[in-house]
Amino acid sequence: MDIFLETVSALNDETRIKLLFFLDTHGALCVCDLQESFGMIQSRLSRHLKILKDGGFLRVDRCGTWAYYSIRNPLDRFRSEALAEIRCLGIELPPLIKHSQTGDCKL
Amino acid sequence: MDIFLETVSALNDETRIKLLFFLDTHGALCVCDLQESFGMIQSRLSRHLKILKDGGFLRVDRCGTWAYYSIRNPLDRFRSEALAEIRCLGIELPPLIKHSQTGDCKL
DNA sequence: CCATAACATCAACATATCTTGATATATTAT
DNA sequence: ATAATATATCAAGATATGTTGATGTTATGG
Numbered sequence: 001m002d003i004f005l006e007t008v009s010a011l012n013d014e015t016r017i018k019l020l021f022f023l024d025t026h027g028a029l030c031v032c033d034l035q036e037s038f039g040m041i042q043s044r045l046s047r048h049l050k051i052l053k054d055g056g057f058l059r060v061d062r063c064g065t066w067a068y069y070s071i072r073n074p075l076d077r078f079r080s081e082a083l084a085e086i087r088c089l090g091i092e093l094p095p096l097i098k099h100s101q102t103g104d105c106k107l
Numbered sequence: 108m109d110i111f112l113e114t115v116s117a118l119n120d121e122t123r124i125k126l127l128f129f130l131d132t133h134g135a136l137c138v139c140d141l142q143e144s145f146g147m148i149q150s151r152l153s154r155h156l157k158i159l160k161d162g163g164f165l166r167v168d169r170c171g172t173w174a175y176y177s178i179r180n181p182l183d184r185f186r187s188e189a190l191a192e193i194r195c196l197g198i199e200l201p202p203l204i205k206h207s208q209t210g211d212c213k214l
Numbered sequence: 215c216c217a218t219a220a221c222a223t224c225a226a227c228a229t230a231t232c233t234t235g236a237t238a239t240a241t242t243a244t
Numbered sequence: 245a246t247a248a249t250a251t252a253t254c255a256a257g258a259t260a261t262g263t264t265g266a267t268g269t270t271a272t273g274g
Contacts, residue, residue: 001121001124001196001197001198004124004192004196005119005121005124008115008118008119008189009231011115012112012115012116012119012231013231013232014108014112015232017108017111017112030250030251031250031251031252032249032250032251040233041233041235042250042251042252043233043234043235043236043251043252043254044233044234045251046251046252046253047232047233047252047253048232050252050253062251064240064241064250065240065241065242065249065250065251066250066251067250067251067252077188077191077192078188078189078191078192081184081185081188082115082185084184084185085111085184085185086111089108089111090108091108100250116261119261120261120262122262137220137221138220138221138222139219139220139221142220147263148263148264148265149220149221149222150221150222150223150224150263150264150265150266151262151263151264152221153220153223154222154223154262154263155262157222157223169221171220171270171271171272172219172220172221172270172271172272173220173221173271174222207220215274216274217272217274218271218272218273218274219270219271219272219273220269220270220271221269221271222267222268222269222270223266223267223268223269224265224266224267225264225265225266225267226263226264226265226266227262227264228262228263228264229260229261229262230259230260230261230262231258231261232257232259232260233256233257233258233259234255234256234257234258235254235255235256236253236254236255236256237252237253237254237255238251238252238253238254239250240250240251240252241248241249241250241251242247242249242250243246243247243249244245244247244248
């Protein structure tokens with residue numbers, strides 16, 4: 001019950017829905033890239049990404065000082081159904097602004 | 108987007124999840140029966156049922172002074188997937204206490 | 215018409231969630 | 245070692261949501 005509520009409440013925010021769709025569209029991105037793209041301060045994004053991760057939607061790959069967030073794969077039925085629903089919403093996403101230099105990170 | 112959020116936030120409450128599962132299990136019930144079964148005051152139930160209805164999960168059939176709530180049928184993919192997920196949660200439900208006399212209502 | 219029952223809605227309070235700015239931690243570069 | 249960068253976390257205020265008791269509304273029955 002609590003796990004389901006954690007999953008559902010992760011979806012219960014406009015910012016997080018956009019983040020999910022953005023990461024679904026562009027693949028793995030670090031917090032600073034999302035910060036540039038969304039024009040949001042870092043603490044706000046960091047919080048929402050944590051909630052999406054705890055809700056089972058995202059994974060994190062740390063690489064030096066960067067944290068790359070991406071859609072977890074595979075997603076279970078309910079979560080992938082939610083993601084499919086989000087794809088149908090016609091959400092306008094901001095342009096991707098890549099600010100980070102991945103260098104020798106293996107993603 | 109707003110419609111999806113309305114659907115998701117309808118799921119984002121323990122009382123509402125139990126109501127969904129209860130109605131899924133027992134079929135159409137009026138508010139006073141839910142009141143007896145759940146031991147909750149009427150205004151609280153009425154509010155949650157409205158949220159579930161607005162979220163697209165429930166329908167209402169009025170019959171004299173009674174309002175019978177039941178799972179909407181058919182549910183779309185996302186909502187039925189959510190309901191399926193709820194069925195797997197192992198939620199303990201209170202016993203059904205039928206207080207209403209349906210009389211000549213056609214349900 | 216009046217009383218009662220079922221239900222919906224409102225106002226007020228309590229609780230939870232989101233946002234922001236500040237601070238902490240860890241990694242990299244000089 | 246020092247500075248700079250990326251990220252996480254915390255505390256405080258703002259906003260949203262849930263709960264309760266009171267009040268409306270509608271339908272039924274005497």
